Amino acid sequence: xxxxxxxxxxxxxxxxxxxxxxxxxxxxxxxxxxxxxxxxxxxxxxxxxxxxxxxxxxxxxxxxxxxxxxxxxxxxxxxxxxxxxxxxxxxxxxxxxxxxxxxxxxxxxxxxxxxxxxxxxxxxxxxxxxxxxxxxxxxxxxxxxxxxxxxxxxxxxxxxxxxxxxxxxxxxxxxxxxxxxxxxxxxxxxxxxxxxxxxxxxxxxxxxxxxxxxxxxxxxxxxxxxxxxxxxxxxxxxxxxxxxxxxxxxxxxxxxxxxxx
Amino acid sequence: xxxxxxxxxxxxxxxxxxxxxxxxxxxxxxxxxxxxxxxxxxxxxxxxxxxxxxxxxxxxxxxxxxxxxxxxxxxxxxxxxxxxxxxxxxxxxxxxxxxxxxxxxxxxxxxxxxxxxxxxxxxxxxxxxxxxxxxxxxxxxxxxxxxxxxxxxxxxxxxxxxxxxxxxxxxxxxxxxxxxxxxxxxxxxxxxxxxxxxxxxxxxxxxxxxxxxxxxxxxxxxxxxxxxxxxxxxxxxxxxxxxxxxxxxxxx
Numbered sequence: 001x002x003x004x005x006x007x008x009x010x011x012x013x014x015x016x017x018x019x020x021x022x023x024x025x026x027x028x029x030x031x032x033x034x035x036x037x038x039x040x041x042x043x044x045x046x047x048x049x050x051x052x053x054x055x056x057x058x059x060x061x062x063x064x065x066x067x068x069x070x071x072x073x074x075x076x077x078x079x080x081x082x083x084x085x086x087x088x089x090x091x092x093x094x095x096x097x098x099x100x101x102x103x104x105x106x107x108x109x110x111x112x113x114x115x116x117x118x119x120x121x122x123x124x125x126x127x128x129x130x131x132x133x134x135x136x137x138x139x140x141x142x143x144x145x146x147x148x149x150x151x152x153x154x155x156x157x158x159x160x161x162x163x164x165x166x167x168x169x170x171x172x173x174x175x176x177x178x179x180x181x182x183x184x185x186x187x188x189x190x191x192x193x194x195x196x197x198x199x200x201x202x203x204x205x206x207x208x209x210x211x212x213x214x215x216x217x218x219x220x221x222x223x224x225x226x227x228x229x230x231x232x233x234x235x236x237x238x239x240x241x242x243x244x245x246x247x248x249x250x251x252x253x254x255x256x257x258x259x260x261x
Numbered sequence: 262x263x264x265x266x267x268x269x270x271x272x273x274x275x276x277x278x279x280x281x282x283x284x285x286x287x288x289x290x291x292x293x294x295x296x297x298x299x300x301x302x303x304x305x306x307x308x309x310x311x312x313x314x315x316x317x318x319x320x321x322x323x324x325x326x327x328x329x330x331x332x333x334x335x336x337x338x339x340x341x342x343x344x345x346x347x348x349x350x351x352x353x354x355x356x357x358x359x360x361x362x363x364x365x366x367x368x369x370x371x372x373x374x375x376x377x378x379x380x381x382x383x384x385x386x387x388x389x390x391x392x393x394x395x396x397x398x399x400x401x402x403x404x405x406x407x408x409x410x411x412x413x414x415x416x417x418x419x420x421x422x423x424x425x426x427x428x429x430x431x432x433x434x435x436x437x438x439x440x441x442x443x444x445x446x447x448x449x450x451x452x453x454x455x456x457x458x459x460x461x462x463x464x465x466x467x468x469x470x471x472x473x474x475x476x477x478x479x480x481x482x483x484x485x486x487x488x489x490x491x492x493x494x495x496x497x498x499x500x501x502x503x504x505x506x507x508x509x510x511x512x513x
Contacts, residue, residue, distance in 0.1 A: 194366055
């Protein structure tokens, strides 16, 4: 009982904090100390949010961003899973590819964006491939760690009972690696959002990143802040989605992905 | 050859094979924006001497280092404290964990509006991005402190400040370094993207400018410099970690 009470108290305090924050913003906006160009009032941001949510045009822009982020992420998830399991379970593959991944991990792949534009055009393809590249690393590295950590007694038992290599992979390695794979997904998905927004800010004529820069350039601060809120909400929603999927699929073990290697 | 030597040679031979194929491929007809590895190396050396590169490296570091230091310092300190003090935990953690998946680059336009288009806005966004991994890792590091150790310390008469300094901080350090490593990589990503979006100096600006003026040699030089900086920063951090966490490496 006491636990539940402290939970509701904490939730109440959190809500109070949010309300105080919004009220402080609103008073600052209405005090006349700041130009509405710098600090637009909450009501104006809310109005712009309403416009964003109801205008079909802006929903299309959001879909562009989402499609790019999820496309690159999905590609990285498939390739990263395959590479990670291979590297985790095969010493020669790990020896050949491991140094490559750990060596180029700290290199910001975003620097390759101009080359990607020349190679794959200024449209969606260059952005999707850059997202793929940035997302690949966390997924490969966490999956490899998971593949290595598979309990070898389980593998031996299965081999002893006559399981084929494919069967061992399917029935033991993949389920045992799954918590790690989801940990990698949870690191990679925010990265996909970062990269899609960055690339759209740098060079694009569509998507939410472009919309935010366009609103800024036309001094529509309220609109820009509304777009920031939308991007933030999408980021949070995608994270919740991964957590939900993980809790459904990998119900036996949860690995907190906030421990990034 | 033994299995070990095959595995040791696998990565270097793969790298050399890729470089050789790349070099041979560029001997045939190819678009202007693809340079051979040999040409890139030559241009890097030339740019180092001509002074086309170093001022931009300095400008980039002057932005990324303060951002990284401020952001990660505040993140580590607050994360450690939130891991220990319940009131701070209830106040901060929900906000941090909720906003963690928000791409921090979206705050660049707002910050630009508030503090101007110059270096301060870039440093602020880099610091904001570096804050999160450091906070979260320090938080889990502090919370993962073995209860028995804390009890033993208190039992032997350690004051709370001593317990924090001698027990909580050392046991959180491995995760703190993991957080620092993520933050450092993030700081470089944010640095180059903010410089690509708007700047008059720095490596991100150099990449953009040389790309749009078709100076592909300079573009590759800047990309190599970016890669070298990211790699060197990471290695430096690992070196510091090996020094600070010598006791932990010894246990492994």
